[in-house]
Amino acid sequence: MKGRILIVDDEPIVLRSCQRILRGEDYEIDVCGDGLTALGMINENDYDVLILDIKMPRMDGIEVLRRVKEARPDIDVIMITGLHDIGTAVHAMKLGALDYLPKPFE
Numbered sequence: 001m002k003g004r005i006l007i008v009d010d011e012p013i014v015l016r017s018c019q020r021i022l023r024g025e026d027y028e029i030d031v032c033g034d035g036l037t038a039l040g041m042i043n044e045n046d047y048d049v050l051i052l053d054i055k056m057p058r059m060d061g062i063e064v065l066r067r068v069k070e071a072r073p074d075i076d077v078i079m080i081t082g083l084h085d086i087g088t089a090v091h092a093m094k095l096g097a098l099d100y101l102p103k104p105f106e
Contacts, residue, residue, distance in 0.1 A: 004046060007031045008038040008064070009053040009080065014103065018051060021105070035059030039067060047075055054081040054088060062092060069096040080105075
């Protein structure tokens with residue numbers, strides 16, 4: 001059975017980059033551009049991993065992380081951000097994020 005990943009970022013170029021990086025692996029990949037849409041998708045689908053931007057319109061990634069970990073603690077969440085703020089990274093990890101990656105990716 002394939003693993004399932006949801007990538008959430010408001011920048012289309014980041015969504016495409018993540019899809020390109022993960023293409024060819026044994027995953028089904030879905031994408032969306034905001035936190036509210038992501039929460040709806042998570043309620044309707046079984047995801048194994050959530051790759052989540054912190055700074056987004058409508059609902060930021062920290063709030064999405066908080067809600068996901070309350071409802072679906074089994075989903076591994078990797079936070080991504082262009083903001084290089086160690087305090088935000090520590091906060092995300094305390095809320096249950098598995099990892100924190102700065103953009104741009106190498």
